[in-house]
Amino acid sequence: MLKKLTMLLMMLFVCLFSVGIVNADLLSPGKSYTLTPSPNTGYTDPTLSKLTNSNLAWGDSVRWSGINPVIVLDLGASYTLQSASMYAMYSDGEGIFPPTSVEIQLSEDGINFTSVGSITSWTPFGSYTRKGTNSFADTLARYVRYSPIAGSPYIVEIEAEGLTPPPTPTTTLPPASPTPPPATPLPTAAPQNGSITASFGGVVYGRILDKFRNALPDIKVTYSTSGSEYLGSNPVFTDNDGYYYFEDVDTQYNYGLEMTAKRYGTITINKSGGVQDAVIRIPDEIIIRGLSDKFNLTGSVTDLYNAPVNHARVRVKSAGEPKITYTDSLGGFSMPDLFIGTYTVSVKHSGYFVGRVKFSNSDGLDSEIAVLLTEK
Numbered sequence: 001m002l003k004k005l006t007m008l009l010m011m012l013f014v015c016l017f018s019v020g021i022v023n024a025d026l027l028s029p030g031k032s033y034t035l036t037p038s039p040n041t042g043y044t045d046p047t048l049s050k051l052t053n054s055n056l057a058w059g060d061s062v063r064w065s066g067i068n069p070v071i072v073l074d075l076g077a078s079y080t081l082q083s084a085s086m087y088a089m090y091s092d093g094e095g096i097f098p099p100t101s102v103e104i105q106l107s108e109d110g111i112n113f114t115s116v117g118s119i120t121s122w123t124p125f126g127s128y129t130r131k132g133t134n135s136f137a138d139t140l141a142r143y144v145r146y147s148p149i150a151g152s153p154y155i156v157e158i159e160a161e162g163l164t165p166p167p168t169p170t171t172t173l174p175p176a177s178p179t180p181p182p183a184t185p186l187p188t189a190a191p192q193n194g195s196i197t198a199s200f201g202g203v204v205y206g207r208i209l210d211k212f213r214n215a216l217p218d219i220k221v222t223y224s225t226s227g228s229e230y231l232g233s234n235p236v237f238t239d240n241d242g243y244y245y246f247e248d249v250d251t252q253y254n255y256g257l258e259m260t261a262k263r264y265g266t267i268t269i270n271k272s273g274g275v276q277d278a279v280i281r282i283p284d285e286i287i288i289r290g291l292s293d294k295f296n297l298t299g300s301v302t303d304l305y306n307a308p309v310n311h312a313r314v315r316v317k318s319a320g321e322p323k324i325t326y327t328d329s330l331g332g333f334s335m336p337d338l339f340i341g342t343y344t345v346s347v348k349h350s351g352y353f354v355g356r357v358k359f360s361n362s363d364g365l366d367s368e369i370a371v372l373l374t375e376k
Contacts, residue, residue: 058332099148215242
């Protein structure tokens with residue numbers, strides 16, 4: 001009994017996700033795909049949007065029972081792909097598990113596909129979700145085919161990561177002068193182009209996004225390196241699409257990037273150099289998952305026997321007007337875009353006493369709760 005109570009108490013925690021740094025762009029959100037055959041009734045995807053909307057909730061999953069489906073993701077253009085991932089729901093008590101394996105195939109034309117390996121292992125991603133990833137050598141492709149095998153998985157999201165071309169930097173030139181003044185030569189060691197020494201010729205660029213993968217403009221970015229005559233560059237600020245761009249920098253040595261913004265604090269990353277090419281592009285994408293003024297709430301509602309309670313009324317209340325939703329057939333619910341603050345979640349269902357959970361969110365990290373209902 002003590003062990004069971006301990007497990008129930010552990011389910012009432014708030015699950016937080018930390019800052020992440022990746023070396024590629026996530027290309028799949030909002031992209032189109034096809035499903036063959038159609039999913040089971042009750043877990044359909046009529047608008048073909050559930051698997052690329054970045055919502056990891058029971059009610060957003062699709063399911064096939066006893067059938068090996070095929071999912072083909074269309075990225076809309078060819079990219080240099082590096083990995084493909086799938087998210088599936090997990091509940092040991094309910095006998096719900098991810099697929100045994102998922103073969104990944106790539107294609108440029110949507111007709112001729114080449115296998116690049118399979119997803120064979122799954123890692124926890126929250127309490128009720130598992131993530132599997134297949135990484136492979138850089139491959140140019142537009143279409144990604146996912147072929148899960150075995151079982152009756154509840155698939156909730158698919159992802160593809162790869163490199164996107166950097167934005168073309170724009171330079172505003174001064175008006176031409178009919179008689180330009182003679183140029184004053186600088187000493188050999190003096191910096192040119194601001195404080196950038198033009199002889200190095202490397203390019204470093206990247207993108208900064210928030211936890212909802214929205215672009216963050218006006219983020220200050222500083223580039224520095226060690227072991228080189230190159231001492232660094234003037235800071236730059238991200239543009240409206242979140243891109244930063246450094247030209248004529250030294251990429252032959254290890255270098256560091258520092259991003260500073262008032263509400264996000266400072267993030268520093270270090271990268272390895274050693275590239276001899278005079279024009280090398282080293283993409284970095286920084287995902288800032290915390291310190292947002294909004295967060296997503298997900299949760300589950302169960303009874304004393306750990307059975308899901310479906311169609312329970314969930315009321316989420318803070319300082320403003322309460323928000324109402326209902327649990328799905330597996331007892332899950334989700335409430336996106338809540339403002340940071342203190343909340344009380346009240347759950348009602350006929351035949352049960354009202355269940356309540358109170359929690360606070362002050363940093364914008366996604367929260368997950370579990371609510372236990374007791375029969376009357």
